[in-house]
Amino acid sequence: MVAQNLRYTKEHEWVRVEGDLAIVGITDYAAHQLGDIVFVELPEIGRTLDQFAAVGVIESVKAVSDLFAPVSGEVVETNSELTSSPELVNDDPFGRGWMLRLRIGDASQLDSLLDQAAYEDLTRES
Amino acid sequence: MAQAQDGLLATPLADRHRALGARMVEFAGWSMPVQYAGILEEHRAVRTRAGIFDLSHMGELFVEGIDAAAALGYALVSEPAALKVGRAHYSMICFPEGGILDDLIVYRLGEERFMVVANASNSAAVSDALAERLVGFDVVLDDRSLATALVAIQGPSSLGVLAPLTDVPVADLRYYAIAEGRVAGVPALVARTGYTGEDGFEIVVDVASAGTVWDALLDAGRSFGVVPVGLGARDTLRLEAGMPLYGNELGADTTPYEAGLGRVVKLGKDGDFVGRAALEKAEADGPRKKLVGLILRGRGIARHGYGIFAGDRQTGMVTSGTLSPTLNAPIAMAYVAPSDAEPGTIVDVAIRNQRVPAEVVVLPFYRRAG
Numbered sequence: 001m002v003a004q005n006l007r008y009t010k011e012h013e014w015v016r017v018e019g020d021l022a023i024v025g026i027t028d029y030a031a032h033q034l035g036d037i038v039f040v041e042l043p044e045i046g047r048t049l050d051q052f053a054a055v056g057v058i059e060s061v062k063a064v065s066d067l068f069a070p071v072s073g074e075v076v077e078t079n080s081e082l083t084s085s086p087e088l089v090n091d092d093p094f095g096r097g098w099m100l101r102l103r104i105g106d107a108s109q110l111d112s113l114l115d116q117a118a119y120e121d122l123t124r125e126s
Numbered sequence: 127m128a129q130a131q132d133g134l135l136a137t138p139l140a141d142r143h144r145a146l147g148a149r150m151v152e153f154a155g156w157s158m159p160v161q162y163a164g165i166l167e168e169h170r171a172v173r174t175r176a177g178i179f180d181l182s183h184m185g186e187l188f189v190e191g192i193d194a195a196a197a198l199g200y201a202l203v204s205e206p207a208a209l210k211v212g213r214a215h216y217s218m219i220c221f222p223e224g225g226i227l228d229d230l231i232v233y234r235l236g237e238e239r240f241m242v243v244a245n246a247s248n249s250a251a252v253s254d255a256l257a258e259r260l261v262g263f264d265v266v267l268d269d270r271s272l273a274t275a276l277v278a279i280q281g282p283s284s285l286g287v288l289a290p291l292t293d294v295p296v297a298d299l300r301y302y303a304i305a306e307g308r309v310a311g312v313p314a315l316v317a318r319t320g321y322t323g324e325d326g327f328e329i330v331v332d333v334a335s336a337g338t339v340w341d342a343l344l345d346a347g348r349s350f351g352v353v354p355v356g357l358g359a360r361d362t363l364r365l366e367a368g369m370p371l372y373g374n375e376l377g378a379d380t381t382p383y384e385a386g387l388g389r390v391v392k393l394g395k396d397g398d399f400v401g402r403a404a405l406e407k408a409e410a411d412g413p414r415k416k417l418v419g420l421i422l423r424g425r426g427i428a429r430h431g432y433g434i435f436a437g438d439r440q441t442g443m444v445t446s447g448t449l450s451p452t453l454n455a456p457i458a459m460a461y462v463a464p465s466d467a468e469p470g471t472i473v474d475v476a477i478r479n480q481r482v483p484a485e486v487v488v489l490p491f492y493r494r495a496g
Contacts, residue, residue, distance in 0.1 A: 035149075035358070036166040038449035039427050039456075057478070059427050061165040061448055062358055083425075087166075 006094075007070070007110055008119035009052070014094065015070045015113065017104070022071055025098045026058065026089065029123045034060040037089045042067070042078040042100055049073060049102060051109050056099070058089070071109040073102035132157070137182035138275050138336040146354055154246035156183040159356040168359035169451045172322055176281030177355030178343050181328070182336060185249030186274040187242040187256060191265035194238045196397075201259035202232065203382065203405065205395040209234040214302045214317060218382055218390055219252060224404030225378035226385070228252050229370065231319060233304045241304075241315070241330070243276075245372050259400055275336035279343055280326030280363075282494075283350040288327055291342050292316060296327065310342035321360065323367025324494055362448050365457065368419060368490030374430060374445040375417055375459055381405065384413040384461070386489070415442060416467035419489040420458040422475065424482040428458035433476040434484075441466045441473060452492050458484070 006014045012030035016023045031037065039059035049055045049069035056067035078100045081088060089097035104110075114122065134157040143150065148159035159180065161168065171177050189198055195207035204217035214233040218226050228248040233241040244252040253269045260267055279288055289296050294307035294316045304317040312335035320326040331339055344352065361371070370376050375385055382391050382405070391405055422428060428447035433440050447458030458475070466473055469488050474481035 035161060036164050038166075039425075041425075059449075061362060062160075064427075064429065 007113035007115060008122075009068060009070045009113060010122065011066075011068045013068055013070045015110070017110065020104055021076065022073060022102050022104050023098050024070055024100050024102065025093055026067070027119075027123075028093045031090045031093045031097070034058065034063065034065060036061050037086045040082040040086050040089065040099065042082070043075050045075050045078060047075050048105070049075065051112075067099065069102075070113055071102070072105035074105070075100055075102050077101040135183070137180055138333045139180045139182065139277075139340055142337065142340060143180065143354070148354070148356060151357070153357060154183060154249075156246060158183060159354070161356040161358045162354045165356070165358040165362060166451050168353060168355040169362050171351065171353045172281045172324055172355055172359065172363055173452060174282070175351040175353075176279055176283040176287055176324075176326070176347060177353050177359070178340065178347065179278040179280065179355050179360060180336075180340070181276040181278055182274070182333070183246035184276055185242075185244035185246065185252060185269070185271040186276070186330060187244060187253055188268040188270055189240045189242065189256070189260070189265055190268065191238055191263070193263035193265050194240055197260045197263035197265045198232065198240055198242070199395060200263070200397065200399050201256055202230075203391040203399060203401060204232065205392040206232050206234065206240060207395075208392075211236055212303055212305060214304055214319060216390060218376075218387070219255060220382070220401035220405065221378060222401055222404060224381050224401050224408050226372070226376045226380055226382065227255060227378065229372055229376055229387075231317075233315070233317060235304065235306070235315070247373060273333055275331050275333045275339075276328060277331070277336060277339050277343065278320060278326060278328045279347070279352070280320045280322040280324045280355075281352075282325060283347070283352065284324070284326045287343060287347045287350050287352055288316075291346055299327075310338050312338050314339065321367075321369055322363040323369070323490060323492055324363075361446075362451060365446050365448055365459065366450050366452055366490065366492040368459070368492075370417070370459070371446060380415075380461075381408045381413070383408055384415050384417060386417045413464055415461040416464045417445070417489075418460055418462055418467050418469075419487045419491055420444075420447075420460055420473070420475070420484040421453070421487050421491070422456040422458070422482055422484045423472070424484075426475070426477040426480065426482040427456045428460070428475045428477065428482075428484065434460055434462055435474040435476060435481060436463075436466050444475065450491060457491050459489070462486070
């Protein structure tokens with residue numbers, strides 16, 4: 001399932017824009033590829049992220065994966081539920097499995113992300 | 127015969143794994159299922175009900191002849207001559223320098239007949255080493271690895287599932303015992319051994335019979351909630367049970383003593399064996415490093431290769447690590463300096479650019495009830 005009003009990175013992060021904030025997570029495709037997620041490490045609140053930089057870590061039982069920032073901005077909130085319940089990323093990657101909220105630094109960066117159709121093409125090819 | 131596919135060997139159960147939706151990976155030159163429903167779900171199924179495993183990639187080497195016991199006593203560090211017929215023991219084959227070539231289980235099928243089960247990753251090396259070491263003994267080495275399949279059932283419900291399917295009196299089969307009979311109507315060896323820390327059985331059959339046994343176990347297991355289990359959960363299960371994995375805890379640069387498995391080396395047995403001089407010295411000198419269990423006391427998962435520190439001094443390295451589904455905490459096995467190996471010692475694991483505290487604990491992390 002790919003939710004409709006989002007933009008995506010090639011590394012399988014999704015972004016939902018709410019005013020000047022971007023909510024970020026990873027897609028169900030990524031969660032499925034990773035398998036059972038057992039640990040999520042997110043950047044500290046207040047930190048400024050650069051677009052496409054590795055800013056966090058998502059660990060499955062067997063592997064360690066980077067979380068990439070889809071746009072530049074300042075972290076204003078992270079999902080504290082993921083500390084005790086990392087499996088939310090597998091169960092509800094677009095909802096309760098959200099990872100961070102950031103204040104968008106440069107909204108034009110959203111244009112460099114994949115839209116719905118482009119992301120579906122990407123995952124269909126894989 | 128195992129078929130080559132994309133350069134990888136396929137077990138006789140490959141089609142069944144795909145039909146069950148398994149995610150396949152390369153392991154030791156074989157295409158193997160790493161997971162079906164998911165690693166955590168499979169792990170918990172084995173701990174609470176039972177799971178079945180395709181272990182056909184492992185090596186099965188038969189040694190038969192008048193000198194079989196003596197020959198294996200020379201080739202291995204243990205004393206197969208001391209095994210009664212129908213019994214087995216955990217053993218190792220070492221290099222002359224004392225390092226470990228493989229860990230294995232030796233089963234005594236008869237006065238003059240043994241089966242050695244080796245890791246898939248070392249099957250050929252063990253076969254070659256045995257061929258070399260058995261020269262001069264009145265024995266025949268028959269490497270039947272590619273003609274043999276191995277299906278395991280592991281978990282508290284194993285006995286309930288298997289007993290109706292076999293003429294082997296499995297309820298009376300002791301831990302580390304083996305018997306010959308039929309399972310699901312086909313000739314089989316049934317051993318009460320495993321790599322999960324649960325009760326269970328390992329069933330050895332000809333490749334042509336693997337599907338029959340697998341199907342029968344899954345079918346009989348349905349009402350018990352038996353599921354297929356892949357290599358991913360196999361690894362988390364054995365790690366919780368404190369069992370070593372060759373390539374992680376065991377290798378050519380490690381002696382059995384350093385791995386905490388000195389009990390496997392029978393220096394008191396008669397005659398020379400490969401590695402005797404080096405192992406006598408290693409035992410006398412004491413270990414250069416010690417294998418310990420770690421439970422992380424901060425946030426983070428320790429992984430193979432991460433450094434371990436006591437203050438600023440690096441004291442060792444993580445050999446295996448994961449999030450333990452049963453303990454719901456990050457666990458690891460690691461080598462540390464003997465002076466840091468005392469249970470209760472707090473060391474730091476280097477995880478990316480942070481140091482996360484971990485407590486040295488006695489293995490295993492998990493022991494089954496009863």
